[in-house]
Ligand SMILES: NC(=O)C1=CN([C@@H]2O[C@H](COP(=O)(O)OP(=O)(O)OC[C@H]3O[C@@H](n4cnc5c(N)ncnc54)[C@H](OP(=O)(O)O)[C@@H]3O)[C@@H](O)[C@H]2O)C=CC1
């Protein structure tokens with residue numbers, strides 16, 4: 001007899017969460033988009049619309065709620081700065097599992113501390129998605145790749161995402177998965193935000209600064225237990241399409257709340273803890289946001 005499919009709650013139905021909730025609902029999963037009042041009201045009124053070359057265009061009437069159903073299998077897709085606000089309701093819902101798709105490396109400790117006894121796994125997602133409005137999502141990348149560590153093998157959310165059409169790869173430790181994404185994201189996000197240019201121009205404008213950032217990111221990764229060289233980071237970063245922009249850059253340009261602290265701040269904190277100097281990253285963080293960590 002096959003396992004009954006659990007209710008899946010997507011907490012944070014923005015660009016990433018909305019896209020995944022839409023995909024899951026289209027695939028026939030029992031999915032609920034869990035958000036704040038205005039977004040929930042908008043989804044109830046309009047459904048979630050996705051505009052995507054990869055998946056096609058369409059509206060799905062995804063059920064929406066401000067509360068997490070008890071015992072649900074949860075996908076967390078808030079921004080890092082929104083995580084603290086959802087932790088109490090997440091803990092109260094006693095989820096059967098929690099799959100985090102947040103960018104960054106510091107949030108997993110926070111999640112685990114709030115959810116003792118709950119299976120929690122940190123995965124990463126490579127996708128380019130942007131909200132055109134509260135309920136309309138532009139899926140701009142031809143890919144939607146989710147990297148899940150070995151510990152997430154068997155998660156109902158992972159199986160459902162794969163069945164719904166996301167490209168899911170399972171392998172490695174959580175630290176390896178999160179740092180692989182973080183090394184790429186942090187290098188690109190800091191340089192694109194500093195130069196206010198797409199990746200290609202941001203990497204080539206000041207080669208010395210670029211090399212310094214890549215070396216500091218690699219050194220922090222190594223210090224955190226996931227060895228990497230600047231050369232390895234450079235190969236991955238240089239394989240990204242030159243015209244790509246990052247969500248940190250977009251958020252800073254729009255004056256929106258942003259993940260500068262979860263990206264640059266985290267690297268500076270990791271450097272401080274491990275005796276790794278991060279002068280280039282500090283210069284960029286000060287210049288773009290003035291938000292140096294405590
Ligand atoms: N967009 C992308 O292409 C990519 C994003 N990521 C990562 O995925 C994560 C989500 O990003 P993204 O989807 O772009 O972000 P969005 O801002 O589009 O969506 C975030 C969602 O989280 C909700 N949220 C934020 N703060 C709170 C809060 N305090 N309480 C409850 N809900 C909250 C928002 O609520 P509301 O609806 O009320 O605004 C929104 O629904 C981030 O860590 C990002 O770095 C990773 C790869 C690519």
Ligand SMILES: CC(C)(CO)C(=O)C(=O)O
Nearest residue numbers: 126127185245246247248
């Ligand atoms: C790496 C990138 C640009 C796309 O996946 C991203 O995660 C972001 O901009 O937040």
